Amino acid sequence: xxxxxxxxDSPDAASHVxxxxxxxxxQSVSQYTTASPTASMAxxxxxxxxxxxPHDNMMPSLVINFQIxxxxxxxxxx
Numbered sequence: 001x002x003x004x005x006x007x008x009d010s011p012d013a014a015s016h017v018x019x020x021x022x023x024x025x026x027q028s029v030s031q032y033t034t035a036s037p038t039a040s041m042a043x044x045x046x047x048x049x050x051x052x053x054p055h056d057n058m059m060p061s062l063v064i065n066f067q068i069x070x071x072x073x074x075x076x077x078x
Contacts, residue, residue, distance in 0.1 A: 002037030009033050 008019040008030035016032035018041070
């Protein structure tokens, strides 16, 4: 995979190559450029893993179940 050492000038990846990220307005980052590739990415950064097998891509989650009594007879505190 090729990349560029130039500063990024577009936040859109379509028809662009990866470049150095540049903050435009303090929030958005332009990390792609229309310049021609000038560097190669490290092989370890783009190495395929998983031997082509499917994997579950579900985000971690935690479910909590609780009940709050709003009406009824409450137990005494003593």
